[in-house]
Amino acid sequence: MSRHSNTVIPVPNQGWDERIFVFANDELVQTFIVVTQRYVMLVDTMINAATAVQLLQQAQVFLENGRQLLVINTHADYDHAWGNQVFAGPAAQHPALIIGSRLCAARLRDAETQANVTEMAAEEPHIFGDVTPTPPTVLFDEALTIDGGDLTLELFATPGHTPDHIALYIPEISTLLAADAAERPFPFARTAASLPAMRQSLARLAAYQASHVLYCHAPVTMGGQLLENNITYFDKVEQHCRVALAQERPIPAEDSDLIAAIDLPYAQAVPQDESWQTVHEFYQTTGHARQIRAMLEWLTGQMK
Known part of the structure; x- marks a missing residue:
């Protein structure tokens, strides 16, 4: 029995800014689209080309009035970046800049990722059989700011869960996209050495005291309290x-x-x-x- 599916469904808005849209791949992961005056920004590409194409179709509705599509990878885990091939590479259906950390690009090129693709494709070929690990194309280290016209996206490193992890803050609407830096019930420290960085990232996110906080692995109603719960x-x-x-x-x-x-x-x-x-x-x-x-x-x- 397959553990994954290509289902992508919209998550009803629970009070956050109407320019942010949330989509879920069953109960596995949530992904975001942020619509600004200048850009339509797809935050993560889910698990494969099929799910990424569905996100693209949702984004294309807003690609008017000169808006360009930008793709952002929060980190290189399979449920966040394995749809990148839709936007970069020789088979890209809709070429677009993919923004991510330099460490994210390195992870998507490394042997461990390729081994994971091979293993998961063997187990679920109908889901992962066509995955081609595709690194982001615009790289940064600690921070990057995107001026969307009406909204500013501040991208910043939040290592811990993974060394390449980033989060996003939108100051005009006091909204934080924490990705996997916080989760319910807790973000995973994969090594002992990553624990201090992960806890520092949680503290940094909590310090924003954002009015709205959205996560990739927690209900959209959790808000900033989840950060405090994880810290505790x-x-x-x-x-x-x-x-x-x-x-x-x-x-x-x-x-x-x-x-x-x-x-x-x-x-x-x-x-x-x-x-x-x-x-x-x-x-x-x-x-x-x-x-x-x-x-x-x-x-x-x-x-x-």
């Missing part, structure tokens, strides 16, 4: 891990034993709302344990 989660994990290390408790190999060893079950690390308490079991067990292991590893390194 990692603060709790750090606190409990420090106690466990100070008491020289053994670090079990099994996930459930590890969670018990630091005395922080998932249910106590996150808000008590039902929507948090009923997330997929993976996040409550394996995912939670991975964040604990990363924190323990990082703290142990700091203590040496």
Whole structure:
């Protein structure tokens, strides 16, 4: 049974500026279109050409009055940038500039990405069989500003979840597109070394105190509170891990034993709302344990 689909549906506006449109690929990921006087900006290209073409069709409605299409990659993960081939490369259906971090381009060129494409194409050829990893074509390092006429998009590095991750802020409407820098229930630190940067990125995003915050992996109604929830989660994990290390408790190999060893079950690390308490079991067990292991590893390194 396929884990992915080519379905792309619009998400109803819940009060944010009418120039921002949100689209969902089932429950996997959300992508944005920002319409300004000068540009129609597609923020991420989803999982393949089929989903990217559907986003293009939505964007084309606004390509009038001299507006140009721009594409932005928040990072190189498959659910965000594997539709890039629609906009760049020899088979591009609608050539456009693709803006992303220099690290994003490097990731889309590396052997790991190609190996992921090969593996996922073998598992789901009808979804990933035609994916060609395509790097962004306009690169920046720390920050880039796009003057859209009526709206300004401030792109800035928010590493942690991945080293190449960027977020976007639109000051005229106090709106933040956080992408994967924050998620429900938490963004994933893939390595212990990435934890400090991820937490710094969360703090930087929260400092904007934006009126509207939209995410790629959280309901559109979460708002800025999700940033605070994520910050609190990692603060709790750090606190409990420090106690466990100070008491020289053994670090079990099994996930459930590890969670018990630091005395922080998932249910106590996150808000008590039902929507948090009923997330997929993976996040409550394996995912939670991975964040604990990363924190323990990082703290142990700091203590040496």
